[in-house]
Amino acid sequence: MALVVYNTLSKSKEEFIPINNGKVDMFVCGLTPYDDAHLGHAKTFIGFAFVVRWLRHKGFKVKYVQNITDIEDKIIARAHERNMDPFELERYYEQRFFEDMAALGIKDDVDVYPRSHDYIDAIRGQIQLLLDKGYAYPLDGDVYYNVVKFRDYTKLSGMKLDELEKHRIEPKEGKVNVYDFALWKASKPGEPMWEIKLKVDGKELTLTGRPGWHIEDTAMTHEIFGPRYDLHGGANELIFPHHTNEIAQAEAAYDVSPFVKYWLHSGVLNVDNAKMSKSLKNFVTIREALKGFDAEVLKLFTASTHYRKELNYREALMGEARQRLNYLYAAFSIFYNMHEVQESKDDAEIVKAADTLSEEFSAAMDDDFNTPLALSRLTVAINQLRAFAEEHNEIGSKAKSRMVAAVLEAAAIFGILGHDTYKTSIPMEADRLIKERERLRKNKKFEESDRIRDKLKSEYGILLEDTELGTAWYREGV
Ligand SMILES: [Zn+2]
Structure with missing residues (x-):
């Protein structure tokens, strides 16, 4: 596409x-x-x-x-x-x-x-070309670009030339226009400097200084x-x-x-x-940020907003991103560790879901890299896998590998699900306890559900996190 x-x-x-x-x-x-x-x-x-x-x-x-x-x-x-x-x-x-x-x-x-600093020669060459073509002029050891000479100067920003008067970012006496910018700057003592030779109006000009930022x-x-x-x-x-x-x-x-x-x-x-x-x-x-959470959390968080938009960083939002990531690991793990057989009767459902994930993920990314939409497609698919795993006892190996590949391919674009913790299943008894606890929570039996949470931690080293999507689990120290 x-x-x-x-x-x-x-x-x-x-x-x-x-x-x-x-x-x-x-x-x-x-x-x-x-x-x-x-x-x-x-x-x-x-x-x-x-x-x-x-x-x-x-x-x-x-x-x-x-x-x-x-x-x-x-x-x-x-x-x-x-x-x-x-x-x-x-x-x-x-x-x-x-x-x-x-x-x-x-x-x-x-x-x-x-x-x-490895491109000083190329910078010199480009300044020379701009001098030769009448776009640049020397001034007291500097070289400036005459902005008015370049017809399309404002085409990227869409600004008006007179609006630029406000942005006198390089004030200097003697410039042709206030908004002309430096291609080369004479350096002061103690600053890094290079010597370049230029030709201006047939005369050789030796300048000692450093390049302007833009020409680099x-x-x-x-x-x-x-x-x-x-x-x-x-x-x-x-x-x-x-x-x-x-x-x-x-x-x-x-x-x-x-x-x-x-x-x-x-x-x-x-x-x-x-x-x-x-x-x-x-x-x-x-x-500093990476002391508080795994790099995958920051990547998932970044993916959750379109690149052209502003992203608001807040501790609480990072907590939500961490929960969401833990949930994806937990839900994917349940599917990944399903009992595998050569073929099973509902395999076609999984193959179809894998195709849908690949198609929808691609369509989102092909639309100006719409990562939030692509990420939600991935989340929905992993959610479906969890439901499938809970309703079925087995899965055919071909269908499973097709789906695992589709999930990991999508996740790799965002650099998530890169830890192989999803590969180890949790003990059956722990799995049963997690489900039992979810049922208790739905019925608002919080005391009993808390007891199960403690038991999972002390006996299996499994920590739980209740997210908007469902309960995620992860192992202590992972
Ligand atoms: Zn740049």
């Missing part, structure tokens, strides 16, 4: 057709490592992991590049505060970022993590993919100025339009309905 994606450039859903048949070049703006990565980063990178997994699942050969911005004002400022070398600081946090991505199980979805990305992608590529992703706060400036640079330098065919932007993460910030003390790093 055709995949449809929402393209920020056209502000509409479009069928996804890569430039080269079957091959997808994908770039997502990565981390500027000057501090530990936080839950906002987790939302973005988990969201694009779902995207790349689905593209690969559909058979596209994807090259996924996520850059590391290792030259940037924030790194230099933080390094100065701590009396450290900027690169030492950057490497420290970069290493910790990779540990975080590995802990989330999404590090290897990315093929290449290029660093800006377009120089890099031009080196890796060439002048055009398929998919550029990032948080939606990057639409202006970062991605707007990327378009101005690449499309002017290489006379291509659009240089990226599909622009995908993800919504922000809030904490308790407020923007996450250090001053509000609601700043949660990935490693």
Whole structure:
């Protein structure tokens, strides 16, 4: 079935057709490592992991590049505060970022993590092209991009040029337009610097400094993919100025339009309905969060909201996500551990349910990666399996493997059900007690049901959790 994606450039859903048949070049703006990565980063990178997994699942050969911005004002400022070398600081946090991505199980979805400082030559070349074509001009050791020269400057953001006056993010005396942005910045003593030689009006100009943020990305992608590529992703706060400036640079330098065919932007993460910030003390790093729960909980939580929407992080919501995950494990385990025979009379029902799950899951993901819908399809299917297991004594092995494959294939897109705890069944007596307790709870006999809960814990090491979907169980220490 055709995949449809929402393209920020056209502000509409479009069928996804890569430039080269079957091959997808994908770039997502990565981390500027000057501090530990936080839950906002987790939302973005988990969201694009779902995207790349689905593209690969559909058979596209994807090259996924996520850059590391290792030259940037924030790194230099933080390094100065701590009396450290900027690169030492950057490497420290970069290493910790990779540990975080590995802990989330999404590090290897990315093929290449290029660093800006390896692309100084390419950056120089791109600045030279922009000077040659009259889009750039030097000013006191800096080089600026003349925004007014590029006709389509606001096409991604949809803003009006005069609205940009408000965003004087790079104030500097002598710029042609207030909103012109830096391609190259002269560096101050103590800052990392490179020497580049440029030609302006036939004269050689030697500049000592460092690249502007936006050109790092377009120089890099031009080196890796060439002048055009398929998919550029990032948080939606990057639409202006970062991605707007990327378009101005690449499309002017290489006379291509659009240089990226599909622009995908993800919504922000809030904490308790407020923007996450250090001053509000609601700043949660990935490693802090993962002390409280398994990475699968965070992935399920992320999947429960569409990537383009805002995601609100709250302790209580994480508790619900954990319950939901435990329930999926418990319910799937009951089916997985059914008595297996060669063939059984109701096998067809399971084969049909497996087909339905695969179809409905695909339809949801093909609609602009609708993960909340896809996740609910998976939940409904696992619920049905639990009911089936409770009503039947046996299952044919072919039907069972078909269903197990369908469930695990869907779960793998979200990186859940990756622990093999579902493979071990619980003792029959414990299973009987769980059902007995559910019956007692329905009849509001809470004292007796609590006694059974204690017995399951002390005798079998089984913990129970009553979720909206039903009772989930899990083993102590798992
Ligand atoms: Zn970027």
